[in-house]
Amino acid sequence: MRFATRTFLYSFTPFALLLTGSFWAIQEMVESTVHERLSAALRDTQSTIARVRSKGELQNSRFLRVIGENAALKAGLQLMAVEPQSADARRTVADQLRDVGEKLGFDLLTVSDTQGKPLAGVIRSSGRLIEMDTAAIQPPGRGFLNLEDRTYQVTSIALEQADELIGTLAVGETFDFSGFTTPAVLTRDGRVLISSVPGIATPLVEAALKACLPQAECKVKLGGDTYLSLPLESVTFGDGYVLRSLQNVDSAIGPVHAILRQVFLVAGLGALLAAMVVSLLASRSIVKPIASVAEQLRECATTGRLPEFQTTPGATYEIREFTRSFNRAAASIREARQSLHRAYVEFSGSLANALDARDRYTAGHSRRVSEMACAVARAMNFSTEELEEMQIGALLHDIGKIGIRDAVLQKPGRLTDEEFDLIKQHPTIGRRIMEGVQGFQPYLSIVELHHENWDGTGYPNGLLGEETPLPARIVHVVDTYDAMTTDRPYRNGLSHDETLSWLQESAGRLFDARVVEVFTQLAPAFARRRAEGFNLETSMLSLVEAVADPPLPARESSEV
DSSP: OOHHHHHHHHHHHHHHHHHHHHHHHHHHHHHHHHHHHHHHHHHHHHHHHHHHHHHHHHHHHHHHHHHHTOHHHHHHHHHHHHOTTOHHHHHHHHHHHHHHHHHHTOSEEEEEOTTSOEEEEEEEETTEEEEOOOTTOOOOSEEEEEETTEEEEEEEEEEEETTEEEEEEEEEEEOOOTTOSSOEEEEETTEEEEEOOTTOOHHHHHHHHTTSOTTSOEEEEETTEEEEEEEOTTSOOOTTEEEEEEEEHHHHHHHHHHHHHHHHHHHHHHHHHHHHHSOHHHHHHTHHHHHHHHHHHHHHHHHOSOOOOOOOTTOOHHHHHHHHHHHHHHHHHHHHHHHHHHHHHHHHHHHHHHHHTTOGGGTTHHHHHHHHHHHHHHHTTOOHHHHHHHHHHHHTTTGGGGGSOHHHHTOSSOOOHHHHHHHTTHHHHHHHHHTTSTTOGGGHHHHHHTTOOTTSOOSSSOOOGGGSOHHHHHHHHHHHHHHHTSOBTTBOOOOHHHHHHHHHHHBTTTBOHHHHHHHHHHHHHHHHHHHHOOOOSSSOOOHHHHHHSSOOOOBOSSOO
């Protein structure tokens, strides 16, 4: 074996082993850390739930002690003990339970005799408490009760008269997961009663949890993802009930793995180049700089972004070149994302120009709608990402008119009913055109739903109120404004004031009143922009320009 080959192997093999072990250890450490933090977060959540529940039980016990002194309730219960079949006694007790339940907000109240047999009770149905048939139920002293596909959390107190037990009062509230910050399930003897795991059917959750011991932490597979499940140990529910919280481990670790794989690939290539040109002593000198890089990669795992590496003092040429190349690659990726967004905007602008070019009366309509809709959205505190979607979606809102023949689209007179029905198909046509283009999904709702009216009389789906997404409702107002103030072959455009007055009259009927209110506040700036002429000479208004300019308006509903 040649000396050069032996030197290469002696340099490369230890370093490769060290590098592979380091990368594996980092990945294992990241997974272990994420797992431990998820477990800690779940336990903190459960502790909070336990404290809240304990406070609630303490408060309920105070209420129950007060209720237990209700003289009318005790009298009715004693009368039922003497005359078990007395309808008047049962109604008296039921009325007292109903009165208590309405005042304290309980959903279920029952009284039982000294043997635990239910005598009377009320249950909440359609928002009010009604008398219930107690023959088929046996409420627990403390825990849960399932009735009519609902689960109630129940507690009880003894009713005494002159220190003699005369019965038991049980009260319950509907149990739900509205206060939980993580998915959770309530089980009884291995059967899932309630589940808040998103997107996973209850039978699948129940099947996955069968492998878990009742009071033990475990990992389960749901929908292809791994979940960490912990029981609520700090509170005992009794009677076979177990409350478990779940946390998606894969969703937490997945982004970290993706970043580590990319970074490790680049780091491995750099290490191979270094191992081929340096001696054993030089290879050992690389260990410290590599450790520094690995530390920065661990920090990268918490940020989710490619890091900007700083060259460590004493680093070899190869390490310095590696960090510079990585930083250049990261910068190129950021620039590529920005270029891709600009390409989307310019492409959308070209499509809008192609559509507007078919009709000289609507020239510039799509750009004006986009600019004004962005201004309204900005005034309504849209995020940067939402503003980007608004900008492009509004540009393409009428793209479906490409599928309408010129004889109808450019008809100089008013449309017949048949022709108008054809025009009304353009939102659906637009959706079909765009849903086949990867990356245009965020804009589909604006394209398809920008002619839906607030009162449900719009098209194509007749959506009512907030069933239409807010961006589409904004474009609806802006589109209408621009259409009504633009001259058409069969009529002159209305003035700004006339159009604004009509929009205000139609607020709450055709348009979202909140959008019209914001539009009205921005109306003076829109009128000034129309008087001066929108900037149609530039290739495309950037998002920053569209948002930074004085506020602009919304779109058409009565016009097509």
